[in-house]
Amino acid sequence: MLARSCALACALACAAAAAAPPLLQDAMRGPIPILDNAVPPRLANAVNDDQRRMRNYDMQPPIIPHRVDGYQVDRNFNKCLDCHARARSEFSQAVPVSVTHYIDRNGKVLAQISTRRYFCQQCHVAQEPVRALVTNTFEDVDTVLRKAAASSPQR
Structure with a gap:
């Protein structure tokens, strides 16, 4: 019983984490979360x-x-x-x-x-x-x- 409730709690936590929007964002990076790699813009002359x-x-x-x-x-x-x-x-x-x-x-x-x-x-x-x-x-x-x-x- 305990193993089944732990598995259910783990499954619910994983589903909630997958559905939650990324919390770590920075306005200067735009919509790209901080933990993701951003492609820097090309520098002009x-x-x-x-x-x-x-x-x-x-x-x-x-x-x-x-x-x-x-x-x-x-x-x-x-x-x-x-x-x-x-x-x-x-x-x-x-x-x-x-x-x-x-x-x-x-x-x-x-x-x-x-x-x-x-x-x-x-x-x-x-x-x-x-x-x-x-x-x-x-x-x-x-x-x-x-x-x-x-x-x-x-x-």
């Missing part, structure tokens, strides 16, 4: 127009407005510095590396880029022409001040 973009949030590292695939960045060489090193940016017309990249963890100013800031793509990423996954209502301080000035009564 990276933005390659060299136009500086507005930042999406305060203190965001600038994005890379050109292709960087195939760039050698290792402990022996950094391709980014061919154009963005402060000594070469006047010739290349590229944005020079920020002075913050020349400061070590103790606040000492260095003659070369700090090892903490040497691997550019730890913080800076190339831009892909894709739809934003979440809405963003960030406004930089200049926009906020401009709106405040426009809405305040004129004296």
